[in-house]
Amino acid sequence: MSYTMLVFSAYLLSSFGVECGGWVVLVGGVSLLVSQFNFLFYQYMLISEWVGLDEMSLIMIMLSIVVMMVSLVSSFKDIKMKKGVGFMNSISAVEMVVLISLGSMLFFSVCSMMDFYFFFEFSLIPTFLLILKWGYQPERLQAGMYMMMYTVSASLPLLVGMLVMSWKMGSDNMLLTKMNSMSFVFYFDWVWVFVCMGFLVKLPIYSVHGWLPKAHVEAPLSGSMLLAGVLLKFGGYGVVRFIWFTETYMMKIILFLVVFSLWGGVITSCVCICQSDLKSLIAYSSIGHMSMSIGGVLSFYSLGKMACVCFFFAHGLCSPMLFSLAASSYDFVKSRNVLISKGVLRSFPIFSTFWFIFCVINMGFPPSLNFFSEIFCVSSMIWLSYILSFSVGLMCFLAGCYCLVLYSLVSHGSLSDLCRSTYSISSRYLFCFVFLSVLLMLMFMMMDLCFV
Secondary structure, eight states: OOOHHHHHHHHHHHHHHHHHHHHHHHHHHHHHHHHHHGGOSSSSEEEESSEEEEEHHHHHHHHEEEEEEEHHHHOHHHHHHOSSTTTTTSOOHHHHHHHHHHHHHHHHHBOOOHHHHHHHHTTTHHHHHHHHHSSSSSSHHHHHHHHHHHHHHHHHHHHHHHHHHHHHTTOBBBBHHTGGGGGGHHHHHHHHHHHHHHHHHHTTTTTOOOOOHHHHHOOOOHHHHHIIITTTTTHHHHHHHHHHHHHHOHHHHHHHHHHHHHHHHHHHHHHHHOOOOOOHHHHHHHHHHHHHHHHHTTOOOOOHHHHHHHHHHHHHHHHHHHHHHHHHHHHHHHBBTTTTTTOHHHHHHHHHHHHHHHHHHHTTTTTTTHHHHHHHHHHHHHHHHGHHHHHHHHHHHHHHHHHHHHHHHHHHOOOOOOOOOOOOOOOOHHHHHHHHHHHHHHHGGGGHOOOO
């Protein structure tokens, strides 16, 4: 029933506009979330030779569906663009968003390594077209090329590593590799190093993050929401999945990756405080949060893995809403500069309230899911080594700093002359914020059920 409602709402969105289909999307999403929890009692469910699901796969599929619905509801300007002649004009933004989301759901559900790699790279094509056609700035071609070059070049070692694993095991099935991995533990350790390179670029960590802020700034709202909510989770999901079925444990390399990602997160957090562009600030904050999440799973504690999956889900809901708020601020003043987009509290008190809610959720305010996932990630890394406590604590402190800076600069201060005081926010748009804020605040009660 929920899948039928979701397809029907997508048809309404593409045919009659957001006002008619937006409410159906949200209602269908809620029913879909409720209907999926009955699968979470299974440890691993092999549906067919190519499709297998466990708790993490189901959580990521649910995240893809929710982010798709929210992006369709929020990006009304992109959805209302008319079709034209030619390949690029014959498709709408709705179809691109749905295509990326369907590819993401297939990526999270396959259990074959070759299918895994195919859908890992498949998401680049519609994302590139979305940035190229519906991007806001003239540099969108450069941003798309940055994204393609970084991810494709780093995915070549990933392909070679998967081919080596498939050749050594005689099969590319992940479950079969998991069952026989003890015979090739040392062999898989070194293959995992090359495989991990492609995932860390997609995550991304510091030093290979150059494509992410550029892609976020040049992408339309729907592209930024999907990129932050779903596509950044591909790298983390790949790391967790490959650690699961290769059972690698290279302590020296793991410690180097954890320390490097943590200090990279500290550097990007410092960059966040100095940013003047709203979308760049939110994009750099994603790099810091992903660095902390990957540190949790690389600690090799079960608590760290659970915290990593929690962080993926929480960041996948919080970061798209921050991008949506930044896009609305751009609609108010026609600028993303934080010094110009200020005084929202005077003109739009309700809008400033949601800025406050999602800024404090992003910095890890209790009892949100971000808070518990951050606490457990920090605990697992400190258990790994007490030396990491300084960098982890500094990153948490800087996360609070740039979130408070973001809210204070946008909400307080004198009202800009460029602000359009007659601009109104629809109830559909506000309900989207309420739905996700309540979900993030209450999801911690289901951590032991969902994120195992």
